[in-house]
Amino acid sequence: MQLLRKIAYPFALIYGLVVHVRNYLYDINVFSSTSFNTPTICVGNLSVGGTGKTPMIEFLIRTFCKQYRIAVLSRGYRRKSSGFQMANAASTVAQLGDEPFQIYRNYPNTIVAVDADRANGIERLENEQQPEMILLDDAFQHRKVKASCNILLTAFDNLYSEDTFLPTGSLRDSKNQAKRAHIIVVTKCPSKISNKDKLGIRTLLNPSAKVPVLFASFGYDHFVDADGIKLNLEAIEHKKVALVTGIANAGHLLRHLNTLNLNFDHLEYADHHLYKNEDVRKFNTYDIVLTTQKDFVKLEAKVDRLYYVGVRHQFLNEEDQLIKQLILTIIKRRHEPLT
Incomplete structure (x- = not known):
C-alpha cells in the first residue's frame, strides 16, 4: 500500500495543482460565477462521496417543504439521458440517476430535475417551475453557480482536514475551499460525542470563527x-x-x-x-x-x-432546529425576506 501511495503521489500533486489554478481563476474573476434570484442551498463536500449528501438533501426537504415550494437539482450521475430532465411519474432510474430517482420517489410532491450544467438547470427551473427554494445536490465544487448558502459535509471518520488529493486520498477539491462554506456539518458521528471531541474536530477543521460546525449521526x-x-x-x-x-x-x-x-x-x-x-x-x-x-x-x-x-441524519443536541434557523438567516441576508 505504501508503495502504491508513493507511485501515485506525483499524480496527486498534478491534480492538486490543476484544482488550485482553477479555484484561483474563479477567485480573481477570470472565471465567473452566477447568482440567481431564487434562494439556492448547496449541499456538497470536498471529497468523493461517503458524507451523506442525499440524506442531507432529504432532511432539508422535510425541514422546508411545508413552508416553500422546493426544487432539487442534481447532476444525475451515471444516468443514460443527457441535458436537462424533469422527474415525473413516468421517469426511470436510467433517465434520472439513482439518487435523484430515490429523492423523487420519497418526495413525489417535490420538484426534482437533473442537469450537469447547474446554471442552465436553475434557469430552467426558475422559468418553468418558479420554485421558492432550490436545493443543489453535490454542487460545492461547481463554482459556475454562486449559491445563497453552502453547506459543507465532512465525515467524522474522514475529515477533509486530514485527507489528501486524489488518487492518494479522496479529496477532489482543495481544503482551503472550505472557506466558502456558510455551515459545516460533521456527519456519521457517534450518537454520543463529548464537547471536548467536538472542540477537537473544530480545531482540526479550523474554519472561520463565524462559521458554525454542527454534528450529526446516521439513523x-x-x-x-x-x-x-x-x-x-x-x-x-x-x-x-x-x-x-x-x-x-x-x-x-x-x-x-x-x-x-x-x-x-x-x-x-x-x-x-x-x-x-x-x-x-x-x-x-x-x-x-x-x-x-x-x-x-x-x-x-x-x-x-x-x-x-x-x-437519515440525526442532528445531535437538537441542532436540526439550529441549522434551519441558520439557513434562513443566511438566505435573508442575500434575498428578499422569505415569507
Missing part, C-alpha cells in the same frame, strides 16, 4: 420491501443472506448491521454501480438480499426477496 430505519413490509430479522437467522452495496463507503452500514447480529455475505461494488445480468443472477441465489435504497431502485424489478434500509 437507520427497518429493512422493508417494495410494499413497505418490514423484514422480520429473527425469521432470517438461518437463511442465506447477502448485503449488496454500491455506495462510496459501506463501513457505517456494516457496523450498524453488526449490532443486529446478522450473518451475511457482503457483495460490495463501486459507487453508483450499474448492475449487470450476472450480478442479478448471483443475488438471486440468496434467500434474502439486503441493500441500500440507492441500490434498491436499480434492483427492485430484478431481484427476488429484496429489502432496503433507509438512512
